[in-house]
Amino acid sequence: MKWDFNSVFANTDALLVGAVGTLHIFAICLVAGLSLGLVVGLGRYARAPWFRWPATAFVEFFRNTPVLVQILWFYFALPMLLPFEISPLAAAALGISLNSAAFSAEIYRGGIQSIEPGQWDGARALGMGWGQAMRRIILPQALKRMTPALTNRAIEIFKMSTLASAVAYVELLQQGKLIASLNYNPIEAYTTVAVIFFVFLLPMVQFTYVLERRLRRSE
Amino acid sequence: MSYRWDFTPVIANAPLLAEGLVNTLKVTGVSLACGLAIGLALALMRLSRHRVASWPAGFVIEVFRTTPPLVQLFWFFFALPLIVGVEMTPFLAACVTFSIQSAAFFAEVFRAGIQSIERGQWDGARAIGMTHGQALQRIILPQAVKRMIPAFMERAIELMKTTTLVATIAYADLLFAANELSQKSFRPLETYTVVALIYFFVIFLASQLARLLELRLARSGESTVH
Numbered sequence: 526m527k528w529d530f531n532s533v534f535a536n537t538d539a540l541l542v543g544a545v546g547t548l549h550i551f552a553i554c555l556v557a558g559l560s561l562g563l564v565v566g567l568g569r570y571a572r573a574p575w576f577r578w579p580a581t582a583f584v585e586f587f588r589n590t591p592v593l594v595q596i597l598w599f600y601f602a603l604p605m606l607l608p609f610e611i612s613p614l615a616a617a618a619l620g621i622s623l624n625s626a627a628f629s630a631e632i633y634r635g636g637i638q639s640i641e642p643g644q645w646d647g648a649r650a651l652g653m654g655w656g657q658a659m660r661r662i663i664l665p666q667a668l669k670r671m672t673p674a675l676t677n678r679a680i681e682i683f684k685m686s687t688l689a690s691a692v693a694y695v696e697l698l699q700q701g702k703l704i705a706s707l708n709y710n711p712i713e714a715y716t717t718v719a720v721i722f723f724v725f726l727l728p729m730v731q732f733t734y735v736l737e738r739r740l741r742r743s744e
Numbered sequence: 745m746s747y748r749w750d751f752t753p754v755i756a757n758a759p760l761l762a763e764g765l766v767n768t769l770k771v772t773g774v775s776l777a778c779g780l781a782i783g784l785a786l787a788l789m790r791l792s793r794h795r796v797a798s799w800p801a802g803f804v805i806e807v808f809r810t811t812p813p814l815v816q817l818f819w820f821f822f823a824l825p826l827i828v829g830v831e832m833t834p835f836l837a838a839c840v841t842f843s844i845q846s847a848a849f850f851a852e853v854f855r856a857g858i859q860s861i862e863r864g865q866w867d868g869a870r871a872i873g874m875t876h877g878q879a880l881q882r883i884i885l886p887q888a889v890k891r892m893i894p895a896f897m898e899r900a901i902e903l904m905k906t907t908t909l910v911a912t913i914a915y916a917d918l919l920f921a922a923n924e925l926s927q928k929s930f931r932p933l934e935t936y937t938v939v940a941l942i943y944f945f946v947i948f949l950a951s952q953l954a955r956l957l958e959l960r961l962a963r964s965g966e967s968t969v970h
Binding site for chain 2 (some may be wrong): 605
């Protein structure tokens with residue numbers, strides 16, 4: 526068996542297109558997932574049942590179903606109910622974003638709950654309303670504690686982006702598949718894709734280790 | 745726009761879905777058992793003082809934790825057979841991938857669990873004449889494993905969700921059965937909705953069980969690791 530990466534390097538532009546696709550869907554899901562997660566997380570913490578109940582149902586449903594099933598549901602099933610088609614990007618981004626929203630909601634909830642009640646009392650004593658206290662006092666402190674968990678979520682989102690290839694969205698793995706089938710070089714093609722993901726994600730993973738250690742020391 | 749729901753094709757093909765669910769559980773079970781065994785070995789290697797053992801273990805753990813599972817699956821299914829010259833079935837590729845992948849995560853749980861046991865326990869074991877291996881097997885692991893149960897359950901549930909990836913290499917799991925059925929019946933909405941609900945019920949049940957166990961452990965004053 527002779528390894529020959531030339532056939533992969535000859536297709537660098539295809540991989541670049543894939544990398545752009547991966548970064549594109551990653552950015553969408555990161556922003557949409559983490560911000561929707563904050564809303565749902567607040568809902569999970571809320572006292573009003575009309576807010577808490579839907580948020581709980583959302584979290585339970587999306588945490589307890591596989592994300593690939595969600596993506597395929599949005600791609601194949603949802604268009605039956607809609608008067609228009611759903612693009613691979615839209616289906617994959619919907620699945621991954623909603624799934625990440627459910628998981629990050631629990632991070633936000635845990636972070637907010639970890640703040641001592643005295644902080645709420647203090648904010649109220651200063652005449653702050655619930656929203657003001659949350660925005661100016663509670664969330665800034667909670668966010669600091671949540672950073673490692675949220676960076677871990679970001680890494681998960683990056684890894685999940687490969688599932689978009691199941692609906693033929695053009696990203697790194699999809700391009701690797703294409704290169705492998707055109708050049709009959711699955712070993713080199715898939716190894717390259719794996720190495721690209723590893724090289725890109727390793728600094729992020731190391732960064733979360735540092736964050737976790739620093740947080741443990743400061744608490 | 746009004747859509748007329750029709751579940752009859754899905755109900756008529758219930759055996760197909762049932763078979764898919766059994767295959768899903770099969771892959772999950774095999775990968776879970778192998779993953780736990782390999783994970784323990786990796787953790788012991790990583791905790792070892794000798795670099796020849798700890799370094800490779802650390803490498804395997806990092807690689808499998810930081811690359812996407814779908815990339816790993818494709819690599820084991822499409823690339824590995826050409827390197828070693830052996831035919832790979834989708835089932836085998838899935839079991840190998842998910843065993844090593846979950847082992848990488850289990851290894852970190854084992855490591856945290858073993859490290860959470862007070863040093864006095866090691867000293868005590870040595871004082872009554874036990875070797876390192878005996879102390880680990882009889883004193884340390886039994887205590888550590890109890891603390892690790894919630895983390896193991898959580899990981900097992902993640903594993904089950906990850907097994908849906910095997911549908912992309914045409915192993916007849918529950919999701920693959922859904923793909924087939926929806927193409928055959930032209931009823932994707934009903935098929936995928938039912939399959940999503942099946943996954944939900946199985947995984948939700950497992951999650952509740954995990955939560956119950958964690959509560960009971962917490963009530964008995966047992967600290968847990970994550």
